[in-house]
Amino acid sequence: MSKHQKEMGVLKEHLGKHQLxxxxxxxxxxxxxxxxxxxxxxxxxxxxxRKDPHLGLATIYRTLNLFCEAGLAQARHFGTQTQYDNxxxxxxxxxxxxxxxxxxxxxxxxxxxxxxxxxATRNGFTIKTHRLELxxxxxxxxx
Amino acid sequence: MSKHQKEMGVLKEHLGKHQLxxxxxxxxxxxxxxxxxxxxxxxxxxxxxRKDPHLGLATIYRTLNLFCEAGLAQARHFGTQTQYDNxxxxxxxxxxxxxxxxxxxxxxxxxxxxxxxxxATRNGFTIKTHRLELxxxxxxxxx
DNA sequence: TTGAAATTGATAAACCGTCTCAAAAGGAAT
DNA sequence: ATTCCTTTTGAGACGGTTTATCAATTTCAA
Numbered sequence: 001m002s003k004h005q006k007e008m009g010v011l012k013e014h015l016g017k018h019q020l021x022x023x024x025x026x027x028x029x030x031x032x033x034x035x036x037x038x039x040x041x042x043x044x045x046x047x048x049x050r051k052d053p054h055l056g057l058a059t060i061y062r063t064l065n066l067f068c069e070a071g072l073a074q075a076r077h078f079g080t081q082t083q084y085d086n087x088x089x090x091x092x093x094x095x096x097x098x099x100x101x102x103x104x105x106x107x108x109x110x111x112x113x114x115x116x117x118x119x120a121t122r123n124g125f126t127i128k129t130h131r132l133e134l135x136x137x138x139x140x141x142x143x
Numbered sequence: 144m145s146k147h148q149k150e151m152g153v154l155k156e157h158l159g160k161h162q163l164x165x166x167x168x169x170x171x172x173x174x175x176x177x178x179x180x181x182x183x184x185x186x187x188x189x190x191x192x193r194k195d196p197h198l199g200l201a202t203i204y205r206t207l208n209l210f211c212e213a214g215l216a217q218a219r220h221f222g223t224q225t226q227y228d229n230x231x232x233x234x235x236x237x238x239x240x241x242x243x244x245x246x247x248x249x250x251x252x253x254x255x256x257x258x259x260x261x262x263a264t265r266n267g268f269t270i271k272t273h274r275l276e277l278x279x280x281x282x283x284x285x286x
Numbered sequence: 287t288t289g290a291a292a293t294t295g296a297t298a299a300a301c302c303g304t305c306t307c308a309a310a311a312g313g314a315a316t
Numbered sequence: 317a318t319t320c321c322t323t324t325t326g327a328g329a330c331g332g333t334t335t336a337t338c339a340a341t342t343t344c345a346a
Contacts (some may be wrong), residue, residue: 030166096266112258116255119252125281126276127279128242128280131275133274134221135270
């Protein structure tokens with residue numbers, strides 16, 4: 001039995017609502033995905049090759065995009081690749097991204113979140129999720 | 144004569160330092176670039192096609208990357224494409240996005256920006272640009 | 287068990303951005 | 317202006333990432 005009951009439930013609910021099916025591959029990919037903070041499709045392809053050598057790369061892309069629609073993942077583009085962030089397990093995480101070396105530092109800041117809520121309320125919005133990315137140079141690349 | 148004397152100067156200084164040449168294409172692209180807050184190479188390609196139908200897409204990519212090196216632009220990956228941000232443009236704005244109807248509200252919040260700087264400093268980063276998007280439901284779609 | 291609908295895997299195709307290279311242009315010295 | 321060397325350009329080829337295609341397979345409700 002899976003360790004990720006809650007997320008599995010979110011996925012199944014999304015599948016049910018959209019007449020989609022629960023497949024072995026989707027379960028396999030979700031399990032692997034939830035163990036990561038963020039991962040690329042290619043990385044997951046190699047990682048899962050041992051468990052299921054016939055799992056296709058296209059299926060991984062399709063499934064990760066499905067997770068985004070279900071609210072379990074969030075796609076983020078850096079360099080030439082797409083990172084799929086796990087937002088369901090840890091909640092959202094924001095990123096400091098070095099535009100030179102690609103280094104990524106994750107952070108969370110309650111004060112910023114509170115201000116975001118204020119802004120949203122002032123504009124009549126109810127926030128479901130957000131994305132905050134700070135681009136710049138890390139200490140090593142600044143020199 | 145160009146309206147963008149200051150930036151033109153920055154570019155020329157960079158060119159001089161690196162034994163690069165001042166060309167008609169670079170002037171044309173800089174002029175177009177500085178009118179935007181951010182633009183993709185493809186967008187600029189179409190935009191400039193009228194002024195110079197023979198301007199190649201590769202030249203635009205090369206030139207926008209040159210602007211990044213000169214400190215006039217900042218590349219940011221958005222969706223599948225690369226956005227080149229005009230960093231001399233100060234009116235940066237963030238977005239509130241309704242996931243239901245697609246409505247987008249722009250906002251600016253100095254307190255959030257200040258906290259972002261704090262986070263960056265604490266992690267040894269120097270921020271050049273950022274992206275903040277709040278996803279949720281607008282007042283109309285909540286009901 | 288059956289059958290309609292969704293999914294998969296393999297691969298082709300699309301897409302974005304960079305590289306290549308011959309021709310053209312910049313620009314310093316004459 | 318001319319020369320000469322270097323850089324740049326434009327056009328298309330190329331490489332890596334992601335999506336589209338489609339026949340075969342799987343899901344799942346009846």
